[in-house]
Amino acid sequence: MKVYICDDSKSDLLRLQRYIQKYAQEENLQIETEEFTTAKEMLMAHNAAKEKPVLLFLDIYMSQIDGMEAAKKLRKAGIKTSILFTTSSGEHAMEAFMVHADGYLQKPYDYEMFCHAMSKVSGQFQREYKTIDVRIDRMNRKFQLKDICFAETDNHGIQIYCMDNVYRTNLSMEGFKEQIGDEPAFVSCGRSFIINLAYVEEIDAEMIYMKNKEMIPIPVRLRKQMKEKYQEYLQNK
Amino acid sequence: MEEKEGLAYLREHGIDADAGMRYADTCYEFYGQLISIFIEEYQEKRETAEKEAKKEGREYTVLVHGLKNNAKALGAFSLSELAYEHEKASKAGDGIYILEHLEELLTEWKKTVEIFKKINN
Structure with a gap:
């Protein structure tokens, strides 16, 4: 399954990539990530993608289109994909609620905090995308x-x-x-x-x-x- | 520097290496990768900060907001706090504060980068 990460911080992209792969291994899930440094790129990729992502990690504070604006655009287009916002402040809580975000990942976050945020969304796709190992x-x-x-x-x-x-x-x-x-x-x-x-x-x-x-x-x-x-x-x- | 020596050096120079390690999946090698990015991006971002500080626009807010987060995630709390003050000032449109305290921010930023460079050679 596809997971998109959209963040203008290279180190946050790298950190999330690492955490997602670690989580996938622990939970026996096959996850492929796609990374974007601007919301515009992410929206264009989402629009063109044959395989849509099941989860989006969206940084709120980015230049040009911010993560919240991108989420609103997706919801307006009828896209119900799970969204986890990554941000360092809780000031966007109400807006996040309005776009039916699945949660917040407060920066900086360690792996434990990441797993906690994932637990809110993973149940729904874990069932569908769970794998078993067979010889x-x-x-x-x-x-x-x-x-x-x-x-x-x-x-x-x-x-x-x-x-x-x-x-x-x-x-x-x-x-x-x-x-x-x-x-x-x-x-x-x-x-x-x-x-x-x-x-x-x-x-x-x-x-x-x-x-x-x-x-x-x-x-x-x-x-x-x-x-x-x-x-x-x-x-x- | 090796892990033990590197972390000790960071602690001696005011970096909360334990926090940095925690946010780097408790992996010294990964911590080093994140530090490398911070060092690589420094020059370009510093130049942008100097340019954008005078404009009092959203670009400056986004930049210092990112600096606040990245510094904090590496355990560089002093730099992160200074960046936070600039972020607040930028959001409030307080251009005077930004220009008066810009040198302080840039100096701390440079100092932090120099500390990280020592362990990341």
Whole structure:
């Protein structure tokens, strides 16, 4: 996922880059940063980007267009991307509230303060962009949870089904579960399957029809429960 | 200078090296990188400050605001406080204060850069 950093201070850009990469490593997230020293450059890049950022770090006090003005322009254009302002004073608190900023990072900040600010926004994209580490054909590979349709036990490991391919790995179902954590979209269907509810096309009395055209049989004892879990997922989505 | 020697030198010369290290992810090498940027930018920013101080405009406010932050993040609190006074004066349109205290700011700035240069050779 993309994160933009906009700050006219080179050292603040460097500091944020470092903190973001450290945080990504700790949280098992794949984050690519793009840096800008003026809000004008950032707005132009945002406008032209195919992959939009999920988070913006915006310095408030910059020459020409300041960070607050840039945030207002983005909101006016209907862009709801998370924004964290970086500033040394709290005087813009009300304006930040008005543009629905997700928080402040008060300069100077250490890594702990950075993590605290990130905790306010990370939950929403952490789920979507979380990755798991899997060994396939003696190579380490990262999968974003959002790309996995379901996993099925297979002899001594599991098969990971994505929309475009199926990957066989020695990772155990228990190991897979452990890496997924408490991600609400992933539910067990018997002992052999863990499915991503985001990829469910339909559920009938006996089967789950996945968007990758695979069908998963529902054990009799779980039929009611699976339907309920799917309904709950749809309601909370 | 090596880490222990470098940090001791900074402390002896009034820099809060512990704060600087904290804001540099407690990594001496990274602290050194941030100090390098501060040194590299000094000459150009100083010239801009001298030019903009006379204009009483927003550019001066932005510049001293940045200096205040960067100095503080490196543990150079004396310089940061002086820059803060200039920022307040600039926001208030107090051109007299800025011109009367410009030399004081520039001297402290130069002194701070010289201290940092010693450990960052």
